[in-house]
Amino acid sequence: MFALEDAALIGELFGASDLGRLRDLVRLDPHVVTRADPRVPRAAARIEILITGWGAPHLDGPALDHWPELRAVFHAAGSVKRVVSPALWERGIRVSSSAAANALPVAEYTLSMILLSAKRALHTADAFRRGQDMAAAQPRGRFGAYGITVGIVGASRIGRRVIELLRPFDITPVLYDPSLSATEAADLGAPLMSLDGLLRVSDIVSLHAPSLPETRRMIGAPQLAAMRDGATLINTARGDLVDTDALLAELAHGRLAAVLDVTDPEPLPPGHPLFTAPGVTLTPHIAGSLGNELSRVGHQTVDEIARYVSRGSLAFEIHRRDLATIA
Structure with missing residues (x-):
């Protein structure tokens, strides 16, 4: 399941090839939680992987109650600070960020x-x-x-x-x-x-x-x-x-x-x-990923999900202690 600013952002982040790889790795739920439609569907109760991006909701305790089976959050954007909360790590949910891309x-x-x-x-x-x-x-x-x-x-x-x-x-x-x-x-x-x-x-x-x-x-x-x-x-x-x-x-x-x-x-x-x-x-906050640069972020996210699904490892994992020093 995706949670981000707008569903159109999915196409900018993930090209046809990366979306194909993603579908081979996981069963993608078609619902997208967006800022305009923040309602979380009942299907969230069985979601194990959540892909977030710019504009994603804040994942605090009440929000995470909608995702009781959630095991990992993959942030297809830069800083995770506006999205994550201590409740993620308290519940044993792992977090990965595409900040490197x-x-x-x-x-x-x-x-x-x-x-x-x-x-x-x-x-x-x-x-x-x-x-x-x-x-x-x-x-x-x-x-x-x-x-x-x-x-x-x-x-x-x-x-x-x-x-x-x-x-x-x-x-x-x-x-x-x-x-x-x-x-x-x-x-x-x-x-x-x-x-x-x-x-x-x-x-x-x-x-x-x-x-x-x-x-x-x-x-x-x-x-x-x-x-x-x-x-x-x-x-x-x-x-x-x-x-x-x-x-x-x-x-x-x-x-x-x-x-x-x-x-x-x-x-x-x-x-x-x-x-x-x-x-x-x-300049109007353009230094980060925009245009075709978003595809690099999406590609890294799919690579990270592939590592997690196949080996249970994360190359870009964010730990709770990291919040004190990351942007």
Whole structure:
């Protein structure tokens, strides 16, 4: 059985081949629990595997009472935090997430924005379009990707993948993650630094930390002030990692630039100052899997179900303890 935002999402996640594989592995119940029709059918009483996605209901105790035989939840999306509850593990229900598949396009988006920001391409394109003067739109000062330092905040799946993607370039990555040792960071290919130290040496800072009470507004006025003149802040993680008012103040002075795929608040209300702030590139939360990238998420989900059905194992299992550190 599926539980997600809309039944149409099933076709975007699972192509004909993957749906065929899925039907060979399990007996698929035709009912889809959606946001528009959240009613759980009587057939749920015999369901052992639930496939969730974006917009799935919160699986707390009362919700799980509809699925008394449920043994595993396979989340065909990114973070499971909005879907899961402790009741799952208390009832012995296993959880798997396709966050690893969703991490790939986020890392690719981040790499592209690192390179474009280093070249000042985003600002230059906007200036050229508005002024229609090639000479006047040329970037000034120190720019380019050769020999720059990129600070990665958070050794998440995405942060680690960004470090890997930077290897072919003449770019030095540095890393902040309080959960890692210096040896573990070195094994990833980036020296471990304090957050303040990373901010002071980085030309571009990319955020990949989870949203936790201790990370809320971890990039505030003091941290932004520590960044180098002309540096760029990229946020594809969670909007509340950044103090928006403090960032707006730095942008207004023209000292920093920013690329924001996530914001606080999100969505931004019409007329919000970020829409007109200088030096900021806003994208509408597109870094994660969209379009044909959704097929990768669905493919990984079917692979995971195949492992579970054939061997009882999960390659991407989420444990209750993981909730304290994942995005």
